[in-house]
Amino acid sequence: MAEEDLFKQFKEHSVAEFFKKNRQMLGFSGKVRSMTMIVHEFVTNSLDACEEAGIVPEIFVQVEELDKEKEHYRLTIKDNGPGIPKSHLGKALGQMLAGTKFHRYLQQRGQQGIGAAACTMFSYITTGQPTKAISCHKKVKLTANISIDYKKNKPEVEEIDEVPTEESGLQVISEFKDVKYEKSNYGVYEYLRRTALANPHCSITLIEPTNEKIVFPRSILENPARPFEIKPHPLGIGTHDLLEFAKHNKESRRLSSFLQETFTRVSAGKVDELRTLVPTVDFNRTPDNITWEEAEAIVKAFKQVKWIAPTMDSLVPIGKGQVEASFRNIFNPEVLVVTERSPKVYRGGIPFMVEVGIAYGGGVAAAGKRGEVMRFANRVPLLFDSSGCAISETIKTMDWKRYDIREFEEEPIAVLVNLVSVHVPYTSAGKQAIANEEDVMDEIKFAIMEASRGVQKYLSGKRRAHEIENKKKIVNRYVQQLSSDLAGLSGEKKDGIEKKLAQIIEEKYGGDVPPEDDESRESEAKEEPNGENGGDGDE
Structure with missing residues (x-):
């Protein structure tokens, strides 16, 4: 090719065109995963909208199979939120990098302004059909068909109807191909189950392709405290x-x-x-x-000035009580320990915190769970890309034997880790894995260690109680023979000697289990720094 012809192929491309060609970067890779990602994008938007408007969320999800051979589905998602005004409806659902989240230092589930528009594009390129949106906002019900001009990254909106209404909320109806509904650990059901676990204030209804209705009821009647928007540090x-x-x-x-x-x-x-x-x-x-x-x-x-750390009012965790209630509702475990770390900062000025729940035995074993890890970021389940996630990496490097958990992947144990931040360091636009930020990984590790100590205390106590009971049984085997021999030697009655021996054994082995030295706590203290990078400094 001659030099003068070299730049004849030079072209500009929009962000929508880029993601159309690289949709796997948004999580649309694999049929089951693509279906789950679509539900994820719309549900997280609904939760954010409801909470910011002060509305206790009710979310309805219906999956209809239109053609099994062609893997053609219709997805309907409806919420009771504030709806979207007419002036923003097209951009909210049909333009990438347009939204209310990317530019704000505020704890939210979404943070890029890509997801909903990506779903609209995915629907259009797999079925050729626009997405139908019904928005009820300020007593106006607007029904529109929305598609995306990916060459320009601009929405194409066809208004169908505009009528008065007393309702509020958003309903999205969209068709997809190259997706699949499957009741697996990576499917829509599991995603919504975990969403309900981390968002006990939300009521979620799922209608499966078989028309089976599944309801995840709310366990509390109020929204969590609203996080404050903060300025950058x-x-x-x-x-x-x-x-x-x-x-x-x-x-x-x-x-x-x-x-x-x-x-x-x-x-x-x-x-x-x-x-x-x-x-x-x-x-x-x-x-x-x-x-x-x-x-x-x-x-x-x-970097040379001593700053006070960012305000931590911007962070709202699930909460210890709610994690406990959710775990007991799902698993009813033999032992449950929940810990909530104090807030810290990473990259010098971004506030974050970590909460961890560990359930062991009981219903965990009955459910057939072994070494289950439930990853969350701002209450959102992370079902995919676990191998590249800071949470999975930290759990993998834990010395579980230190906590009387011999083989993590074989034990009846479930670990929940939720990272809370105004800016979650995801590894990609798909938002399914957390980057290996050193400060974040350290906090995840310390939180898991803290919760694991509670599990260890229970397990070691249970083990020692079992050992003592075995010793007691062994000694009791010799009581009758020993009392007979002592009676022959001393001339006293056998029954009295036997009763006295039983009393001695009970005093020795029947009391409370003595405390065990917590060697693991001493070794952990050497790992964890004394100072906390989230504490206030002097002005």
Whole structure:
């Protein structure tokens, strides 16, 4: 090819066109997984919308098999949320990277503005049919057919009807091929079961292709506390981030006030420290024309200042009581331990926390579960890509024998791990695995260790009680013979001697099981740092 012809093939492509060609990056790989991912995207959006509007969520999911040979399904998902206004309906369901989440420092299930539009695109490229959306918002019921122009990443909306209504909520009806409904550990049923476990305030109804109706009722009547939206922390941004914030600033006339209003924990005193550290930067100038070199110097100075950690009011875990209630409802285990770690930060300024529940024996064994790991991020089940997830990797490296769990994958044990953060470090746009961030993995490890100690205490006590009972039985075998021999030697009555021996044995072996030294706790204390990177520093 001649040099002048080299760039004749040069073309621009939209983000939608990219994901159309690489849909596996969004989780659409494999028929069962694709079906589950579609349900995942719409259900997480429904939960976020309901909670942000202060509505206790009710979600309805129906899967209909239209043609078994062609693997053609119709999926209906309905919620009782606030609905979507007419002006945003097309973009919400038919344009990638459009939404209310990507730009906010707020704990939410979704965070990219890709998922719903990706489902609309997947429906269109596998069936040629648009997605039907029925949005009831502020007493207006709007019915529209939505598809996506993937060349331009723009929604194509055909309005069908607009009528008054007293209802609120969103209903999405979409057809898909190249998907499959299967009641497996990776299917829609399991996804919704785990969603109900982590969201006890939500009522979920599932109608399967067989018309079987399954209801996951709510166990509490109120939504969890609403997380607060926070400002970015100085330690969590880079040079380009600072320039972007400055470029779009419309309120602050000085760089000093811009820093205080844009970022959390930046006070007038901290600005004075920055002035000293970066004397070449004029903090009285307008922020929109600072140079790369100046921004780079400011970011470098950020790392030299002692900052208070970000506020942790932005984090809302499932809660210890709710995890216990959910576990007992599903498994009714022999022993259950739940731990909730204090909040920390990763990448210098992004707040997060970890909660862990471990259930052992009882209903776990009865359900045939062995070494089950239930991964969650902001209450969302992560069913896929477990091998590349920080949670799975941490559990794999645990020395379970230290906690009297000899073979994790063979024991009747179920472990729940939920990562809570304003920005979950997913490994891909599919949002099914958590990246191996060192600070995050450390906290996951410490949380699992903490919960495992409770399980170990129970198991070691049970084992020692069993050993003592065996010793007691062995000694009791010789009581009659020994009492006869002693009676012959002493001339006393056998019954009295036998009664006295039984009393001695009961005093020796019948009391409370003595505590065992917790050697594992001592070794763990050496692993866990004394300081906590989430604690407040001095201003």
